[in-house]
Amino acid sequence: MTRHVPLDKTAHRDLRVRTEASAALGDAVMATLTVPNEFRNVQGHFPILFRREPGQGDFVALALFGFENGKNLFLDGARWDARYRPWSLAIQPFLIGRPESGDGPGQVHIDLGHPRIAEGGEGMRVFDEDGRATPFLDAIAERLGALDAGFRASGDFFAALRDHELLEPFTLEVPLDDGSKHSLVGYHIIDEAKLQALDAVTLGRLHAAGHLMPIFMAIASLSQFSALVARKNRARHG
Incomplete structure (x- = not known):
């Protein structure tokens, strides 16, 4: 059960957080949320796909870790087998909280019900003995802000994609070494043909708004599919 509370240096003076990778700690996921300003970091490691959640009009961007729900091909026991960990995973069990009105600066909150909350002397301290933020908390706060x-x-990014019809449905049949296949359905990718057809003025506006670079990064990330399929085949033979 989630228990979101504002992080407090007095109430949480001795709080520790487990940072290792583990299915029990929430890492056994097929994908995780990512955002356009992170695409440059993500694209060198994971495919970036777009998905519209059922009953919602807006798209979200996802960094893909595997082809089956609950299966993360980058999780190797207690080891994260990649050189990058997306922010939405790296910040757990912390989150940004805001007043009920939604206005005002964000606060660092923590989910005290999250399995990463450590007991005893395990994990990383959030505050030092003098109540100051530790380097661990400073790094978390930086990722939370980003x-x-x-x-x-x-x-604005997804509105631009929608206005220029730059998302197209994407289905992938993933052939495995044993002859079986996994189907990846319900996702979207950037429509490269429509992107190439945009005139210079439109491309200039997308660039000025900061949208063009993440579009290119999302396209570049699709080259990670071959490595992900190879990882899936190794997992089957392991």
Whole structure:
């Protein structure tokens, strides 16, 4: 059960957080949310796909870790087998909280019900003995700020994709070494033909708005599919 509370240096003076990778700690996921200002970091490691959640009009961007729900091909026991960990996973169990009105600066909140909350002497300290933020918390706060800024900017990004019809449905049949296949359905990717057909003025506007670079990064990320399929085949033979 989630228990979101504002992080407090007095109430949480001795709080520790487990940072290792583990299915029990929430890492056994097929994909995780990412945001346009993170695409440059993500594209060198994971495919970036877009998905519209059922009953919602807006798209979200996802960094893909596998082809089956609950199966993360980058999770190797207690080891994260990649050189990058997307922000939405790296910040857990922390999150940004805001007043009920939605206005005002964000606060660092923590989910005290999350399995990463450590007991005893395990994990990383959030505050030192004098109540100051540890380097661990400073790094978390930096990622939280970047993720929050990305979420706030994503509305304009997805509106631009929608206005120029730059998302197309995407289905992938994943052939495996044993002859079986996995189907990846319900996702979208950037429509490269429509992107190439845009005139210079439109491309200039997308660039000026900061949308063109993440579009290119999302396209570049699709080259990671072959490595992901190879990883899936190795997992089957392991």
